[in-house]
Structures are given as structure tokens and as C-alpha cells.
Amino acid sequence: MTLRVGVVGGGQLARMMIAPAVEIGVDLQVLAEQDGMAAQLAASAVGDYRDADTVLEFAKTVDVVTFDHEHVPQPVLRALVDAGVAVHPGPDALQYAQDKLLMRARLDELGMPQPDWAAVSDTAQLQEFLDGHGGRAVVKTPRGGYDGKGVRVVSAATEAEDWFAALAEDARGGRLLVEELVDFRRELSQQVARRPSGQVRAYPVVETIQRDGVCAEVIAPAPHLSAPLSDAAARVGVGIAEGLGVTGMLAVELFETTDDRILVNELAMRPHNSGHWTQDGAMTSQFEQHLRAVLDLPLGDPSPRQEWAVMVNILGGPASGSLDDRLGSVFAAHPAVKVHTYGKDPRSGRKVGHVNAVGDDLDDVAYDARAAASLFQD
Known part of the structure; x- marks a missing residue:
């Protein structure tokens, strides 16, 4: 019986899974955005990875679901697990790749070596961290950043005012992550x-x-x-x-x-x-x-x-x-x-x-x- 792997996300990482899947006899299916790179080469469905019904329907066609990015919302991941779908990595692990504040807190619990860090909700808290760490630090948005996006080196708390303003307008609220500027x-x-x-x-x-x-x-x-x-x-x-x-x-x-x-x-x-x-x-x-x-x-x-x-x-x-x-x-x-x-x-x-x-x-x-x-x- 052919093993079937479903990849949520149609980018280059899914695309590069295709050749080894063929070599070892795995049937690779892709849930792609319309212009997904993997969809050019593999059997695919087009759909929104943020919609639980869409992802659940896709999951019916495969033995295990995996990902070429970490952006699938937790409620969608939990719906897959609740439906008995094999999801790897699962939501309990993926949450730490999706949210840098959760990651930092959990890695502290595991005793892993990390930069000094804090969760800050306003410019006063950020300035306090700056004052205690040589006047410069790295500020990150906890979710969604990659390839340098969502990351700033700041020397004054006012340099992150726009990010704090965006958090204030978000009904979910939230905090920014600030880390020491590592030498x-x-x-x-x-x-x-x-x-x-x-x-x-x-x-x-x-x-x-x-x-x-x-x-x-x-x-x-x-x-x-x-x-x-x-x-x-x-x-x-x-x-x-x-x-x-x-x-x-x-x-x-x-x-x-x-x-x-x-x-x-x-x-x-x-x-x-x-x-x-x-x-x-x-x-x-x-x-x-x-x-x-x-x-x-x-x-x-x-x-x-x-x-x-x-x-x-x-x-x-x-x-x-x-x-x-x-x-x-x-x-x-x-x-x-x-x-x-x-x-x-x-x-x-x-x-x-x-x-x-x-x-x-x-x-x-x-x-x-x-x-x-x-x-x-x-």
C-alpha cells in the first residue's frame, strides 16, 4: 500500500520534497495557494490553509499531514488532531515555532542557553530593558516574522512605537519580544x-x-x-x-x-x-x-x-x-x-x-x- 503524505503549503520546501518522495515511493499531495511552486510539479488541491474545513477535507486523502511553513492557525491544527489526523509536527510543538514569546519561555524551562529577553507591552517597559542592556536591543514581533521581517535593532523605545500602536488596535492585544543585542x-x-x-x-x-x-x-x-x-x-x-x-x-x-x-x-x-x-x-x-x-x-x-x-x-x-x-x-x-x-x-x-x-x-x-x-x- 502506497504511503501518502499531505503537505500544507505549496512553496519551495514542498516542491523540494517531491523528488525524494518519488524515489522512496511516497505519494505526495500538496494543499497549495493558487500560485504555489509545488503545485507546478505535484498533485495538488488549491485552498486556504487557514480554513479548518478545507484542511480537514484535504487530510482525508492522506495518511499524515505535514507543512512547508509554520503559519497554519492553532485552531485548524487542533481540529485536525481532534479528527484523528496524524499531524507532524503537532500543534503542541508548532506553537513554539509560531510564537517567539512562548518559545523563549519554554526554552528557559528546558534550561537552554538564550539571550536575555523580556516581553514588553509599552515603550516604558522597552526603555527599561534598553537601560539595563547597554542602550541597544533587538525587538521582534512574536508571530509571523522571517528573513529579517518583524525584527528591529533599536536604541530608543520610540523606534517601536508603531508596533505598539498596532498591538493596541488589535483586539487580541499582545506584547513584543525584546532581546539583548548579542555580541x-x-x-x-x-x-x-x-x-x-x-x-x-x-x-x-x-x-x-x-x-x-x-x-x-x-x-x-x-x-x-x-x-x-x-x-x-x-x-x-x-x-x-x-x-x-x-x-x-x-x-x-x-x-x-x-x-x-x-x-x-x-x-x-x-x-x-x-x-x-x-x-x-x-x-x-x-x-x-x-x-x-x-x-x-x-x-x-x-x-x-x-x-x-x-x-x-x-x-x-x-x-x-x-x-x-x-x-x-x-x-x-x-x-x-x-x-x-x-x-x-x-x-x-x-x-x-x-x-x-x-x-x-x-x-x-x-x-x-x-x-x-x-x-x-x-
Whole structure:
């Protein structure tokens, strides 16, 4: 009997689950927005993921429901569970990826290393935090932010007045999250896979390079990372996966501080940009691993295939034409690089694809990936 996985969300993450699903004989169904990238390649239904009846009807066609984003409302998730649908990750775990205030409070309970933080409901409370943390801090909207959205570095509470005003107009009320401005050396990401029966596998910790709040590059494994910090990152990732009851892929975004500590920045409970290198650089890609995990199948080997892998995002794409127009020149100049496109129209700052390069010399691998990605840009 063919196993059937339903993915809520038709973006590039769902799209990249299709190939491994075909390879292992899984029937992948997608509940997509009308212009969803995955809907171009997979059997799909078009509907609103915020509507419980729509999602419940979709769930009737599959054995398990998973996601390519964390935006499905809790009432919809709870309705699925109440109807007996297998949902991975479930609402009890997803709430911590959906609400950063809940996440911070729960990670404190689990004893995870974090920046100093507070929930603030007005400018007076924010200013008090600023005064106690050197006059600068990071303010975040608790829900909905990604790729630098919903995040501000402020040096005066008045710089968040518009966000407080928006909260005041919202019938639900709410608070902002404020965090200390961490003095960090670089950003890291620890990915972990966990299946419902409890098996856990951790990938090598990687370095992520951000530009304008968006992930631009990933180097796997993170160069020059000490063994104690690498082991600590794995312990944190596994501890969070188990402590929150995550099923599927989990990405724990981390700061490596200038005093040789790691601190948890944010969480994603799905395949993640920091794991795209695994498509060509790991024994088991994050996309196949996610499918195995949500179906409660034995997890695959997360070990690297070669010493180094570098992923470079294609941001924006060509000013005219399509990515397809550039493939010939990219393949001719860099035959060892793997290209992954998302079926998106080019737009400034938009993630429209990525390239992966692997090998035994980091300088050569990084050059190949960067040069190939640059050929898609004007």
C-alpha cells in the first residue's frame, strides 16, 4: 500500500520534497495557494490553509499531514488532531515555532542557553530593558516574522512605537519580544530529525551567512568550530527536539558568541534553508529525512558525502528573462555544481533558487558555488 503524505503549503520546501518522495515511493499531495511552486510539479488541491474545513477535507486523502511553513492557525491544527489526523509536527510543538514569546519561555524551562529577553507591552517597559542592556536591543514581533521581517535593532523605545500602536488596535492585544543585542562571532544552525517513536538524528552544525536579514550562504560543516561547541550545538538541538516533542525536521538557529558560547536565536520545525546543502552533500537529504520522520520510518544517515559543502542562494535572479536562460552558461562554467530552482519569477531580494557545491577543498568549493550563483544575477 502506497504511503501518502499531505503537505500544507505549496512553496519551495514542498516542491523540494517531491523528488525524494518519488524515489522512496511516497505519494505526495500538496494543499497549495493558487500560485504555489509545488503545485507546478505535484498533485495538488488549491485552498486556504487557514480554513479548518478545507484542511480537514484535504487530510482525508492522506495518511499524515505535514507543512512547508509554520503559519497554519492553532485552531485548524487542533481540529485536525481532534479528527484523528496524524499531524507532524503537532500543534503542541508548532506553537513554539509560531510564537517567539512562548518559545523563549519554554526554552528557559528546558534550561537552554538564550539571550536575555523580556516581553514588553509599552515603550516604558522597552526603555527599561534598553537601560539595563547597554542602550541597544533587538525587538521582534512574536508571530509571523522571517528573513529579517518583524525584527528591529533599536536604541530608543520610540523606534517601536508603531508596533505598539498596532498591538493596541488589535483586539487580541499582545506584547513584543525584546532581546539583548548579542555580541556574536557568527551564526550557526543545528538541524535535527525526530520521528514520533523517538529516534533522533543530528546533522553537522553549519555556518550561515546572512545579508540584509536573509540567508545568503551556508557552509557545512561550520569551519573552525571547536569540538566542545559542536557537541554543545548537537545537545541543544536534540534537547529541544525531545523537550518540545518535535516530529520531522527541526532547525535551531544559533549565535556563536565572542566568548565561545552558543545561544539559541530562533526555531523552524520543517526543512530549512540552512539544510539545502544536504540535497547534494549528505547521505540523506533533509527533505527525504523529513518524509521518513513524519511517516515514523527509520531515519537515514545524516553524514556528509564529502568533506565540505557550500550552498549559495540565488537572490533576485536576472533583471530580465528567466533562470532557465542562464543554465547553459552556468553548466558550462561549473559542471560540478548542482542547481535547484523554485519556479518563481525573479524579483529583487527574492529567493528563487540555490546552488550546491561539494568537495575536499573549502576554498575551491566556495568559489564554485559563489561563482555559479553569480551567473544567475545581473
